[in-house]
Amino acid sequence: DAPKVTEADPTAQALGYKEDATKVDKAKWAKYAAGQDCGNCSFYQGKAGDAWAPCPMFGGKQVSGKGWCSAYNKKA
Numbered sequence: 001d002a003p004k005v006t007e008a009d010p011t012a013q014a015l016g017y018k019e020d021a022t023k024v025d026k027a028k029w030a031k032y033a034a035g036q037d038c039g040n041c042s043f044y045q046g047k048a049g050d051a052w053a054p055c056p057m058f059g060g061k062q063v064s065g066k067g068w069c070s071a072y073n074k075k076a
């Protein structure tokens, strides 16, 4: 499996990625809305319910299904 993104990763810092979407800095990321997470983002490369899956925003490293970053785009 691809390595997991950590919150200390420079890209994670730039995009405000958190492994737990509820811990997102809402003051900084006003676009965040409750209920959004990687698991329902169009970029998430996993199946529904996968705990971790690759994300192209992080060069294919794995992100947490319960995570979030500012590149979030709701899955259609």
Ligand code: SF4
Pocket (backbone or CB within 6 Å): 017, 037, 038, 039, 041, 042, 043, 044, 055, 056, 057, 063, 067, 068, 069, 070, 071, 072, 073
């Ligand atoms: Fe999660 Fe989507 Fe951001 Fe990737 S782009 S880290 S799947 S919110």
